[in-house]
Amino acid sequence: MSSEKEVQIRKNQGIQPRHVAIIMDGNGRWAKNQGKSRISGHKAGIESVRRAVSFSVNHYLDALTLYAFSRENWNRPKKEVMDLLDLFIVVIESEINSLHKNNVCLKIIGDISRFSRRLQDSIYSAEEQTxxxxxxxxxxxxxxxxxxxxxxxxxxxxxxxxxxxxxxxxIEEETLSSHLCLHKIAPVDLVIRTGGEYRISNFLLWQVAYSEFWFTDTLWPDFDEYVFEGALNAFAQRERRFGGTSI
Structure with missing residues (x-):
């Protein structure tokens, strides 16, 4: 693994992303392929979250943003939604000490007012601890x-x-930007979407204006450090001009 100094040099050169955002897609299809229930796919996806977080820590990323539950996901079958939210509570409460031990700062972005009081309390407690x-x-x-x-x-x-x-x-662009989620951290450099789909599904519409995109057919439960490394390698080959020219 590279040293933190080496990674910082790559960040300064624009080769290493500071902030990666991931649209975690494919849990349901993975479960179907395995002949299992959809919640089994979501549970398997939690292991991929752990791997992605560990990879991000070990590669000294500044930020990792994961799309866990969209506002449109309420339209899914009620049982699946309830199972997902119950799983969210379990994951937060079981993982928070490990995140804290690894110096990770956890932040939930989105409108949590619709969640149960227990889930909201778990979120507030986890954010406060880290x-x-x-x-x-x-x-x-x-x-x-x-x-x-x-x-x-x-x-x-x-x-x-x-x-x-x-x-x-x-009112300028920065005025609006300062009132949006993620405004206090590094801009999103790289967006990864798993599951073979090629859309951003209402994710960080403002924040990804100049992000690089990388798509993979890998279903989220199969996403591991090797796939993540492939995304970073692809990012390193991109020329980011931000509307300018290279010559």
Whole structure:
């Protein structure tokens, strides 16, 4: 494994991403292929989350953002939704000490007000326990949607305009950006989607404006350090121009 100094050099050169976001897709299809229930696929996906977090820590990423539960996921069968939320509680409560031990700062992004009181309490407790950690910033997007994020930010700005704290002509891109999720951390450099789909599914619509995208047919429960390494290797070959030219 490279040293932290070597990784920092690669980050400065733009070869190593600082912030990776992953759309974790394929749990249900994995379970179907195995002849198992959908919740079995979600449970198998938890092992991939552990591997992805461990990989990110070992490769000195600044941030890892995982798309765990979208606002549209409420439209799934009620039992699957309830099983997913129950699993979310179990995972948070069973993994938080390990995350804390590894200096990981956990943050849940999204509208958690719709969750049960127990799940909300688990989230608040986990965030409080790890808030001072200076290692990997682990963001879990739960009841999150990119459009919701933007609308939520616009509402905050509209309230400031109404109160006379800001004038409409003072609103810039940074104004909105500062009111969205993830505004205090490194921009998303790389978006990975598993499961063979080629869309972003309302994920971080504002934040991925200049991100690199990498898609794989690998179903999420089969996502491991080798696949993750492949994504980073592909990223290292990209030329990021941010609207400019290379010559």
């Amino acid at each position: 808030k001072s950690n200076q290692g990997l910033r682990l963001n879990i997007a739960a009841n999150y949607g990119g459009r919701w994020d933007i609308v939520h930010g616009v509402r905050k700005i509209a309230g400031q305009v109404k109160d006379g704290l800001i004038q409409p002509e003072q």
